[in-house]
Amino acid sequence: MLEVLVTHLAQVEPEGLLPARQQMALSLGWHIVLACFGVAFPAMILLAHWRGVHRGDEVALGLAKRWAKCSAVLFAIGAVSGTVLSFEMGLLWPGLMGRFGDVLGLPFAFEGLSFFVEAIFLGIYLYGWGRMPPRRHLLMLLPMTVAGVFGTYCVVSVNAWMNFPTGFDIVDGEVVDVEPWAVLLSDQAFWQFLHMWIAAYMVVGFTVAAVYAVGMLRGRRDRHHRLGFTVPFVFASVAAVAQPFVGHFLGLRVADQQPAKLAAFELAVETERPSPLRIGGVLIDGEVRWALDIPVLGSVIARNSFLEPVQGLETIPADQQPPVNLTHLAFQSMVGIGTLLMLGVLLFWLARWRRRDLLEQRWFLRAAVVAAPLAVVALEAGWIATEVGRQPWVVYGVLRTSEAAGDNGWLWWLLGATAVLYTLLTIGAVVVLRSMARRWRAGEEDLPSPYGPQLADAARPEEVDR
Amino acid sequence: VSLELAVAAALFVGVLAYALFGGADFGSGFYDLTAGGSRRGAELRTQVDRSIGPVWEANHVWLIYVLVTWWTGFPESFAAAMSTLILPMLLALLGIVLRGAAFAFRKYAATLRQAQLFGAVFAGASLITPFFLGTVAGGIASGRVPATGRGDLWSSWLNPTSIFGGIIAVGTCAFLAGVFLVADAGRAGHDRLAAALRVRTLAVGVVTGVVVFAALLPLREDAPTLWAGLTGRALPLVALSAVAGAATLALLAVRRAAVARLTALAAVASVVSGWGVGQYPWLLVDEVRIAEAGGADATLAALLVAVGLAAVIVLPALTYLYVLTQSRAWAR
Numbered sequence: 032m033l034e035v036l037v038t039h040l041a042q043v044e045p046e047g048l049l050p051a052r053q054q055m056a057l058s059l060g061w062h063i064v065l066a067c068f069g070v071a072f073p074a075m076i077l078l079a080h081w082r083g084v085h086r087g088d089e090v091a092l093g094l095a096k097r098w099a100k101c102s103a104v105l106f107a108i109g110a111v112s113g114t115v116l117s118f119e120m121g122l123l124w125p126g127l128m129g130r131f132g133d134v135l136g137l138p139f140a141f142e143g144l145s146f147f148v149e150a151i152f153l154g155i156y157l158y159g160w161g162r163m164p165p166r167r168h169l170l171m172l173l174p175m176t177v178a179g180v181f182g183t184y185c186v187v188s189v190n191a192w193m194n195f196p197t198g199f200d201i202v203d204g205e206v207v208d209v210e211p212w213a214v215l216l217s218d219q220a221f222w223q224f225l226h227m228w229i230a231a232y233m234v235v236g237f238t239v240a241a242v243y244a245v246g247m248l249r250g251r252r253d254r255h256h257r258l259g260f261t262v263p264f265v266f267a268s269v270a271a272v273a274q275p276f277v278g279h280f281l282g283l284r285v286a287d288q289q290p291a292k293l294a295a296f297e298l299a300v301e302t303e304r305p306s307p308l309r310i311g312g313v314l315i316d317g318e319v320r321w322a323l324d325i326p327v328l329g330s331v332i333a334r335n336s337f338l339e340p341v342q343g344l345e346t347i348p349a350d351q352q353p354p355v356n357l358t359h360l361a362f363q364s365m366v367g368i369g370t371l372l373m374l375g376v377l378l379f380w381l382a383r384w385r386r387r388d389l390l391e392q393r394w395f396l397r398a399a400v401v402a403a404p405l406a407v408v409a410l411e412a413g414w415i416a417t418e419v420g421r422q423p424w425v426v427y428g429v430l431r432t433s434e435a436a437g438d439n440g441w442l443w444w445l446l447g448a449t450a451v452l453y454t455l456l457t458i459g460a461v462v463v464l465r466s467m468a469r470r471w472r473a474g475e476e477d478l479p480s481p482y483g484p485q486l487a488d489a490a491r492p493e494e495v496d497r
Numbered sequence: 498v499s500l501e502l503a504v505a506a507a508l509f510v511g512v513l514a515y516a517l518f519g520g521a522d523f524g525s526g527f528y529d530l531t532a533g534g535s536r537r538g539a540e541l542r543t544q545v546d547r548s549i550g551p552v553w554e555a556n557h558v559w560l561i562y563v564l565v566t567w568w569t570g571f572p573e574s575f576a577a578a579m580s581t582l583i584l585p586m587l588l589a590l591l592g593i594v595l596r597g598a599a600f601a602f603r604k605y606a607a608t609l610r611q612a613q614l615f616g617a618v619f620a621g622a623s624l625i626t627p628f629f630l631g632t633v634a635g636g637i638a639s640g641r642v643p644a645t646g647r648g649d650l651w652s653s654w655l656n657p658t659s660i661f662g663g664i665i666a667v668g669t670c671a672f673l674a675g676v677f678l679v680a681d682a683g684r685a686g687h688d689r690l691a692a693a694l695r696v697r698t699l700a701v702g703v704v705t706g707v708v709v710f711a712a713l714l715p716l717r718e719d720a721p722t723l724w725a726g727l728t729g730r731a732l733p734l735v736a737l738s739a740v741a742g743a744a745t746l747a748l749l750a751v752r753r754a755a756v757a758r759l760t761a762l763a764a765v766a767s768v769v770s771g772w773g774v775g776q777y778p779w780l781l782v783d784e785v786r787i788a789e790a791g792g793a794d795a796t797l798a799a800l801l802v803a804v805g806l807a808a809v810i811v812l813p814a815l816t817y818l819y820v821l822t823q824s825r826a827w828a829r
Contacts, residue, residue, distance in 0.1 A: 100605065107601030110554050111594040117564045118590045121579030128568050129576030129645075133792025136569025140803040143565045147558045147811045151818045154551035162827055174814070209793035211569075211800075437580055437647075445587065452594065459602050459615070466607030480546065481609045482539050482616065 044433045050442035051123040052432065054449060056418070058115050060411055061453050064234065065109030067410070069149065070179040071235035072102050075263050077172040084169050090254050094262070096160065097471060098239075100478065103157050104463055108456060110150065123442075126435035127425055130206055134199045135192055137211040138185040145182035148174050180228060187227050188220035194417070195219040195288050196426050219288070222281045229270045229277060230413065233372065234406045236267025241403035242468075244396045257390065260399075267406075268376040274369055283335055289427060290342040291351060292420035295358035297329055298322065302343035305330035310363065314355050353422040362416035368409035372402060500798060501791035504570040505780065507804045509773045511566060515559035516769045517673065517762055520666070522553045524674025526596070526623020527667075527701070528694065529616065535609060540690050541678075542616060546604060548681045551822050553600065555815060560593075562807075569800055571790040573645060574781050581648035582636050585629040585659075592626030595619070624667055631666030635659030638776050639720035640783035657719040661712035668705030669765045675701055676745060676761040680754040685828040695749055702749070706742050709768060722782050726775030734774060738767035 076098045083092025121128050155163075156171040163171075191214075192198070198213030199206050214220070243259035285293045293299075298309045298319055306329035312322025333341050344352060375398060382389050389395040425432040470478055525545045532538030568575040579586060595618050603615035632654040639658035642648050653659075675698025682691040716724045727735055741764035748757035776782050780790045791797055821827055 104601045104605060107554070108598045110557060111597035114557070114561065114593055115590060117561055118579075118586060121564070121568060121575055122583050122586060125576035125580045128579070129573045132568040132572025132575060133570070133796040136565065136572070136792070137796060137799050137803065139565040140569055140800055141806075143558065143561045144803060144807050144811060146561060147555065147807065148814060150554035150558050151811070151814045154553075154555055155818055155821060158551040158822070158827065162821075206793075209795050211793070211796040437583075439583070452591070456594070456598050459598065462611070463602045463605050463607070466611075467605055470607060478605055480543065480604055481606055481612045482535055482542050482603075 045436050045438045046440035047123070047438050047442050048433050048436040050446050051436045051439070054442060054446045055119060055123060056415075057446065057449055057453065058112065058119060060414065061457075062109065062112040062116060063410060063414060064407060065105055065112060066183075067231035067234040068102065068105045069109050070183050070228065070231040071266065072098065072105070072239075073172055073175040073179055074232075075235065075239065075266055076102065077169075077176055079258075079262055080169050080172060084165050090258055091262075093255065094259050096476075097467075099157060099160070100467065101464060102153075104460060104467075106153055108460055110146075112453075112456075113146075123437065124425070124435045125437050127430060130430070131199075131426065134206065134209050134211065135189050135214055138188045138192075138215050141215070142182045142185035145178040145185065148178035149182065152178075183228050183231065184220070184224045185215070187224040188215050188217065190417075191217060191220040191223045193424075193426050194223075194421060196429050201429070219284065222277070222284065225277050226274070226281050226413075229274045230410050232266045232270035233274060234410050236263040236265075236270060237372070237399075237406040238403040239263035240267060241400045244399040247390065248393065248396045248400070260390065264376075264379075264399075267372075267402075268380060271369070271372045271376045275373055278366070278369065279332070282333060286334055286339075286341070289421065291344070291347045291353055292358070292417070293333060293341055294344045294347065295353050295355045295420050296362040296416065297333055297341045298355065298359045299329070299341040299343045301345050302340050303329075304340040305336075305338050306333065306341040308332060312359070314359075351423065353420045358416055358420040361412040361419065364412040365409045365416060368405050368412070372406065372409070375399075375402060499788060500794055500801070501570075501788050504566065504791065504797050504800055504804075505787045507801065508563060508566045508570060509770075511559050511563040512773070513766060513769050515556070515563060516666075516669070517765055518552070518556040519559055520627060520670040520765065521673040521677050522549045522556050523596070523623045523627050524667075524670030524672065525549055525678060526620040526674075527671040528675065528678060528697065530620035530624065531697075535613060540687065541694070544678060544682050544685070544687065544690060547685070547828075548678055549600075550604070551827075552818060553597070555818060557593075557597070566800065566804075570792055570797055571780060571787075572792050574642075574785050574790045577645055577647070578633075578637060578642045578781065580646070581642045581650070581653050582633050584650060585632045585636070585654040589626050589629035589633070592622040592624075592629065595622035596626060627666040627670045628663040629654075631663035632659035633662075634666070634772065635662030635720075638662070638723045638772060638782055639716075640722060640779075640781075642781045642784065644781060644784040657715040658723070661708070661715065665705070665709055665712060665768070668701065668708055669768060671701045672698065672705050672745075673761055673765055676749065676754060676757050679749065680758050681828065683752075683754055684823075684825060691754070695752070695754070699746060699749055702742065702746050706739075706746075709738070709742075720782070722779065723772070723775050726777065727771060730777070731771045731775040734767045734771040738764050738771060741767060 076095050079091045079098065080095035082088045083095055152171045152175045156168070156175065159168045159171060195217065197217055198210040200208045240260050240263040243256045246256045247260065282293075282296075285296070297306065298312050298314060299306060300314065300317065300319055305327045307324040307326050308328035308331075309319065310323040310325065312319050314320075327337060329341055330336055330339055344355065379389050379395070421427055423431050423433065425435045467478060525548060529538075529542055529545050532541040564575075599615045599618035599622060603612050603619055606612040606615055635656065635658040636642055636648075636653045639656060641653040641656065675694060679691050679694045679698055682688075682694060713724070713727065716727065741760045745757045745760040745764055748754070748760060778786045778788065780787045
């Protein structure tokens, strides 16, 4: 009887819980793509710009100029959508911020510091073209690049803390003995950061390369397109090959830290020794359907052992299990896509080593175009896997997500409004970026604003409106 | 000086910097919105673009700094304020998102029609953001945010102090922006533009000054604690804001916009500091004192380390940015 009551109580959720979770998922899922550009794009611009300045490569310099203009658009919406998250931490999760703000806050302070550095040097860099000595202008990218990496580390360390809480004790329900530096300096933070940092290079590398792959498919086979493809593709290649290894080491930690998450990742309903690798499959009424089992491989991949089992869901109380199917499918999508992308880049460089240029092959270019949305899907799937897999906890084993949410039933309206707003912003960004590319192809280089002073003295609107 | 007070001071420095520098960026939306048709307003809008383009993202980070310092240093009061003032916070946030995105989109818009659309969004959003942030300040300053839990969702920001707070925020932002735009236009050699902006900035300055002092009257009833502070401890700051504001108007009138930038900053800084000093020692007026609101001591100390690092790393970089953008070579 008591047990039934307890389970029932656990299911009484504040009205604001589900919409708050969806709101967070939407705003984080949208921002994370732009954040990747903030982290990885400066390094690519740096490489192109460096070639331009130090090797006198005009094509590379041209690429750097255009990428800088694109980054002005992307970083602007990245900055504001990041601000949305800062607000939402308090607006949606008062129970988390009120109780644990002083435990998890310090990394955010350092992230703010690196965001400052990024924003300052972005402003100088964007407006510095033709206004500064070229070599000094190039140097402005360095602090941006470093700050982007450090900022990633700080933000990810907070997520790592939610997975593996540290730096405090709870005595009689009170949070005591707070050690703010512990959040910033945990092992978990390092591995999660590495995983995310590399993911950012994959997303941006494949996305930018895809733009030039499209150009080559349409017959634009000049050096501009080859270099525009190669620079980001090199970054993406290194990242795509490193990622499975980093992911593997990170995954090994999950077995000890969050057995429920690992069970959901692997769709392990029961503890099996050794555990199979279960590809695909859905859990319906406690039974796994439509899965392809490969014996022993689950233990090898998840536990680095031929015998150690993946702890099954049967060992975990029902009120502490995450939504299993979503976690499992998201996790396997990420792993599947990541593996595919690694094989793809290996194929390209292997062929290149054998003196075959796959850029001449239309099928490869098509694959390179598809790699961009795939990389984004893998990124999103990875976040869904780790976040949904941690449920019902917001701070693992310490604070339930339902205890962190406020009591805002009307948050559904906010979610609807946010969905509309972000759709409009996405359309705006796509329209503007595409129009920039169109004008560049037409031979314009500087892209003056259409409301510029020329309006006052010349009759340009007809020409511009074309 | 206690740890709590040091962190509160660091937090308030962020509020002040955001009000001054972020405020000047938002305020330029007022002139953009009222610049007239696309032909007549082209020069002014180009000037707005030049003036805030390189700096707005850096200035925007002060807001992040304030939020982060607040939730790390004084977590419970942050949760209480965010829960209570969720509506104006969300509206301000909407303004922030639309302003930043539309500003970037307008700069690279392909057609005049698109630029007009993005421009209207940019300018409108630039006005609503300071208004709603002003109502938030009013809600806290008039003691409407409880120490824990949630206050009234509506009256916490729809009250005399909040409404005046919102109007004052819009006015001071527009005033600051006007002074900076006059100086920027003059330095770039756009004398006609500078002259037109000067007249409008003078008008904005007079109206804002009147509103600031008119707002003191309802405060007596609506926010007695703040009123006592403003007419007591913070009185010198109130007087200073009057003097600096008047000096700015005089300097503008005699075409010394470059110097007027400093007095305008001083005027707005003393209005904002007047609020801060006026509500001291309360963090949430009549509810929580700064000394009682702090998070863990170890965190407060660590936060001061972060603030110290920011002073060493960020301030020189920020100075470099301002020196470049306010230089003659960058004015063209």
